[in-house]
Structure formats: C-alpha cells, structure tokens
Amino acid sequence: MVLAQLGGSISRALAQMSNATVIDEKVLGECLNEISRALLQSDVQFKMVRDMQTNIRKIVNLETLAAGTNKRRIIQQAVFTELCNMLDPGKPAFTPKKGKPSVVMFVGLQGSGKTTTCTKYAYYHQRKGFKPSLVCADTFRAGAFDQLKQNATKAKIPFYGSYMESDPVKIAVEGLERFRKENSDLIIIDTSGRHKQEAALFEEMRQVAEATKPDLVIFVMDGSIGQAAFDQAQAFKQSASVGAVIITKLDGHAKGGGALSAVAATKSPVIFIGTGEHIDEFEIFDVKPFVSRLLGMGDLSGLMDKIQDVMPADQQPELLAKLAEGTFTLRLLYEQFQNLLKMGPIGQVFSMLPGFSSELMPKGHEKEGQAKIKRYMTIMDSMTAAELDSTNPKLMTESRIIRIARGSGRQIRDVTDMLEEYKRLAKMWSKMKGLKMPKNGKMSDLSQNLNIQQMTKALPPQVLKQMGGMGGLQALMKQMGGKDMSKMLGGMGLGGD
Ligand SMILES: Nc1nc2c(ncn2[C@@H]2O[C@H](COP(=O)(O)OP(=O)(O)OP(=O)(O)O)[C@@H](O)[C@H]2O)c(=O)[nH]1
Known part of the structure; x- marks a missing residue:
C-alpha cells in the first residue's frame, strides 16, 4: 500500500534531520517541508497539512529549548502526536455490545x-x-x-x-x-x-x-x-x-x-x-x-491481536510456562511457525514489528519468507519426537542431520541453516528465563511481569537500535500503554527471519 511510502518518506525526513550535526531552524524547516510534501502527495488536504506544520512549529520552539535537550526526540514526538491528532476526532465511535441489540x-x-x-x-x-x-x-x-x-x-x-x-x-x-x-x-x-x-x-x-x-x-x-x-x-x-x-x-x-x-x-x-x-x-x-x-515504529497491539486470534487461549499458559523455564524447543518453534502462517500475509505481520515497516518487506520477499518457514517446517516434520523436544544442542549429530535432510528431501545445508536459526531464537528466548507467570496464564496479562531490562536484553540489537535504544523502547511502551509489553514478546519470536 502506498501508505507505506508515506511512512517511509516521513521516516526518511526525520532520519535526515537526525543526521545533521546541529538542529536549527533551517534543518527543522527542511524536515517539515519534506513531511508536508509527502502528505500532499498522499492526497491529504492542503489545509490539514498547513495546520500540522503550524502546530509542530508551536510545539517545537528551538529557541526556548534548553541546551542538551534531545531536539530530535521532541520533533519526532511532535510529528507523531500531530499525525495522531489528524486521525483522531477526539470522540470514539459507538461500539456494539454483545447481547445488547x-x-x-x-x-x-x-x-x-x-x-x-x-x-x-x-x-x-x-x-x-x-x-x-x-x-x-x-x-x-x-x-x-x-x-x-x-x-x-x-x-x-x-x-x-x-x-x-x-x-x-x-x-x-x-x-x-x-x-x-x-x-x-x-x-x-x-x-x-x-x-x-x-x-x-x-x-x-x-x-x-x-x-x-x-x-x-x-x-x-x-x-x-x-x-x-x-x-x-x-x-x-x-x-x-x-x-x-x-x-x-x-x-x-x-x-x-x-x-x-x-x-x-x-x-x-x-x-x-x-x-x-x-x-x-x-x-x-x-x-x-x-x-x-x-513511521516504521511497529504496531505491537495489532500483532498481539493477531497472535491472540490464532493461538488458542488454552495453549497460551503452556507456551508461557515453557518460556519461563527457559526451554525453547524445536517443537515450540514449529508451533510458532504454524501460528505465524495462520496470521495471514507475512508482510502485514512484519509491518507490525517495531523497526520493520512494510516497505522493508516488499511483496517479493513476503513469498520468500513464507516459503522459508514452510521449508523449515518440512524439515522438522522429518525429526523424531525426541529431537523436537530436546533442549540439548549436542543431540543433533551429523548422522541425525543427514537422516533429516534425506527424510525431508532437502540439502544438508538447509537443515543446518534451520538449526542455526533455531539456536538464534532459543538464545534470545533464554534471556527471558525466570519470567514471572501471570496468575491466569494468559499472554495478554504477562505485561505487568515484564521489565524493561529483560526486554532490552532479548530484543535483537538492530531492532533495538532502530527503536532508538532503551529510551525509544520505553517511550514506545508508554505510548502504546503498558499492556502492550506482552505484544513485544510475541513479536520477538516471530521476527526471526
Ligand atoms: N482490493 C480490495 N477490493 C475491495 C475491498 N473492498 C471491496 N473491494 C472490491 O470492490 C468492489 C466493489 O465492492 P462492493 O462491495 O460490490 O461495492 P458497493 O459499494 O457495495 O457497491 P454498491 O452495492 O453498488 O453500492 C468489489 O469487487 C469488491 O470485491 C478492499 O478492501 N480491497
């Protein structure tokens, strides 16, 4: 969708501004012009674009900002807020209630x-x-x-x-x-x-x-x-x-x-x-x-909705219990893949992950990603139950790998690639060990029990960087409301492509 291009243009304008050594009126002006151009090209009404420029200027008064304040962050936040304001008329729509005609x-x-x-x-x-x-x-x-x-x-x-x-x-x-x-x-x-x-x-x-x-x-x-x-x-x-x-x-x-x-x-x-x-x-x-x-900042709540939709509620406590033990087996990965495929187009899922915009996952790659997951699953179909449930990395001997490759009709390299990918994810998840379980075992209630250090450790470094480091992560969580921490958790396991 062309909206991704709009997001891409705005993100680029913000990134260009961030590259400037000093953020002065000229740099801010160029950035705002770039954003306005992108909005106009996306058919946003001229008056709205002009109002947005004016409002951002009101919020970001470079002269009065104390030295040392993070101007880049303030401008980014102002753009975010203004875009939200444009889309939010300030009163929610009527929502139907179950059982009430x-x-x-x-x-x-x-x-x-x-x-x-x-x-x-x-x-x-x-x-x-x-x-x-x-x-x-x-x-x-x-x-x-x-x-x-x-x-x-x-x-x-x-x-x-x-x-x-x-x-x-x-x-x-x-x-x-x-x-x-x-x-x-x-x-x-x-x-x-x-x-x-x-x-x-x-x-x-x-x-x-x-x-x-x-x-x-x-x-x-x-x-x-x-x-x-x-x-x-x-x-x-x-x-x-x-x-x-x-x-x-x-x-x-x-x-x-x-x-x-x-x-x-x-x-x-x-x-x-x-x-x-x-x-x-x-x-x-x-x-x-x-x-x-x-803006390529991810949509964790949408992602979690999707996960909740496809993962039966009774499986959630089980998954959490295993994660809390620090045991991320191949079987668990297989189940995650199954859920991921049920979620629909991979590009859509990716655009919900922080640090990934749908621009980063162009149509052609969606197919590749999906094919890769299916390939991994075929390989896992040729594994024994003991292999799927093991947490011992030494179990996968050369002879087992050769047998699995033959059984699934794939190359040995494909099997080792898959195992590498699994190890990478298992390592990431192992950092979540010791996670306190929510009382009802539901993923959506896990949030209260996650802390920011755990999250920062577990996120892939490049994703964390794109989110603006720990500060960015904190800001994002605040914006999305605390409850969405759990969504991040779901996202991480699925982001491993
Ligand atoms: N690609 C795409 N096509 C859509 C979407 N929503 C509807 N369509 C298609 O748009 C066409 C028109 O949709 P209809 O639902 O028949 O339109 P309508 O507004 O009800 O038309 P009237 O009943 O004549 O008033 C159909 O071919 C739909 O399949 C969408 O979100 N994406």
Missing part, C-alpha cells in the same frame, strides 16, 4: 466496497461472539442482494432481502423486525449506493435512517479516490449522521491520505480499514498503532 447502517457510493464491507464487519463481530445479521436494503443495484446473499452464506450469517420489493425502507424495516425477533445483537443494514453524490441517494439514506433509527451510521469510502475524499465525506456527513468511517481498498494503489481527510470532514473516527477482497482482509483501525506503523 444494535443497529448499524452502512452508507457510501456505489463501488466503494460497501456490500463487501458489511459482510466483513459482520464476520469480524461474529468471530468475537456476536450474533450478527445482514439486511440488504440496496434496491438500486441489481445484483446487490445476490452479492450479499453469497457473502453472507459463505460466512454463515443470517441475511434478509428481496428480489421483488423495490422500497428500501420497507425491506429495512422488515429485516429489522425479523432479526430483532431472532435476538440478533448486531443488525447491519446495507443501503443503496449511486455512482455519484446525488439528491436521490441522500433522500433514500435519510428515509432508511428515519425508519430504522440506527445506533451507528458507517460511511464507507474507497481509499483510492484521492483529493476528492474530503468533499465526498463531507457531503455524506451533511445528509446522514455519520458516526464512523471505514476506508476500503488500502491494499491497492490507494495513497491513504484520504483517510485523514475523511476524518477531518466527518469529525468521525476511522474504525476499520479494508485491505483486500477477502472477508478477513479487514483490520481494526487504532490511531496510535497505525501511526507507529506508518
């Missing part, structure tokens, strides 16, 4: 990805334990009901619609009644789109909203529409009480700056982004982790 209505132009996004949203909540349902009140586009029906059937989500009825309000009301009776706690209404903003669309939207009284209206916007984003979002906001935004197609050539503009125009937060056509190519959108990721 909510109605969510989707609006957007035709082709924005509205119908697809309705199903993604339903599916996301279904996996969190909700009982969602879908109502197709899009009577304008022939085929819309079929599309929703197909998607909903695949995801096993109840749906309602009609081939005959042409009144969207009637369908919406009937759907609502049906699913209320069926105790659905999240009724999602898909409304019609039009090719462009026009009065008929807005009137229809208003009528459906009046009849269904949604708790939340979500505006779906195609992330690739560029500078038009602000006006489009504003037009929708004026006609419906938009409470949240979802930006789609951020996997393609979208520059993504439209997301920033949509927030400004609707004064509503972006809650999810669509990153592909598939039902699970849908990510929760949190401002701070997103900006961190944009």
